[in-house]
Amino acid sequence: MSYRILDAGDAALTIEFGSVIDPALLASVNALDAAILRLQQAGALPGVIETMPTFRSLTVFFDPLATDRDTVLGVLQPLIAAAEHGSPTDGRHWRLPVCYEGEAAPDLAEVAATLGIDQAEVIALHSGTEYLVYMLGFLPGFPFMGDLPERLRLPRRSQPRVRVPAGSVAIATGLTAIYPWESPGGWHLLGRCPVPLFDARRASPSLLAAGDRVRFVPVSTEECRAIEAAARSADFDPMQWLDSAPTPAENAA
Structure with a gap:
């Protein structure tokens, strides 16, 4: 699986894991979303406001007055690599x-x-x-x-x-x-x-x-x-x- 980083203005970036509707891509999206939430709860992602998951991508919104794209992406890169191998979550x-x-x-x-x-x-x-x-x-x-x-x-x-x-x-x-x-x-x-x-x-x-x-x-x-x-x-x-x-x-x- 490969991913792309897409800029969404000056206050957001999108991590795109693929181009189809597929449970494996959803597993990667959910794994990354959960990892970001854990870092936010630990106070390790200052400036990140929220995330928006879709079928195949995750958009991360941040405050450009508190952080910047390169800083956010530097923290996210290892999370993205791990999320590519994410297993489907056991939802309700x-x-x-x-x-x-x-x-x-x-x-x-x-x-x-x-x-x-x-x-x-x-x-x-x-x-x-x-x-x-x-x-x-x-x-x-x-x-x-x-x-x-x-x-x-x-x-x-x-x-x-x-x-x-x-x-x-x-x-x-x-x-x-x-x-x-x-x-x-x-x-x-x-x-x-x-x-x-x-x-x-x-x-x-x-x-x-x-x-x-x-x-x-x-x-x-x-x-x-x-x-x-x-x-x-x-x-x-x-x-x-x-x-x-x-x-x-x-x-x-």
Whole structure:
């Protein structure tokens, strides 16, 4: 693996590990990000403000009045070399409910027809795969997850929507995602997840993080509405959807 150092103005630099979406590149990005955080916590990176990870690169922002590019890069070089051989992080595993019915799934029938399979197979393929969260972006808490089964891969919609409802579960190319907020969007909408993915009141506002793994659990329209109603209460705990935690249905049993 080789990397490139790209300048991003006078207050940031980007370490680019590759040019594709690949778990090995994500492992390098996450390893470098974690190593920088450890140095920051130890006070060994004065002037470094924050980092921004993507599928294949990490941008490091610094205060040019407190440090400079060469100083930052001098500290980072050994970390970058070590990160090139980073192993995938053991992120959290989630089982998130998704309703694939009715108005929650406006593109399901069209996707099935385009792919030449029935709707039940689309749901089985989508919910039967464990996805890796590659990065957060576009909107606060928006997870780009892969890798979508080959059988479900489609280009983005030719006509994007002006409004995609919050919670929409969507696919495009080799990825799947959940829209945390209402927004424009051009992905195919297969369902809706009633669990909020972003809450500014939490210590970590984004529910998911790069390196996490997600499986989708089909639920009915009634179950989806019940979870949405529960999510509006102050004591709602989204951590119950961690794979190691019992879901509300299991608690009731």
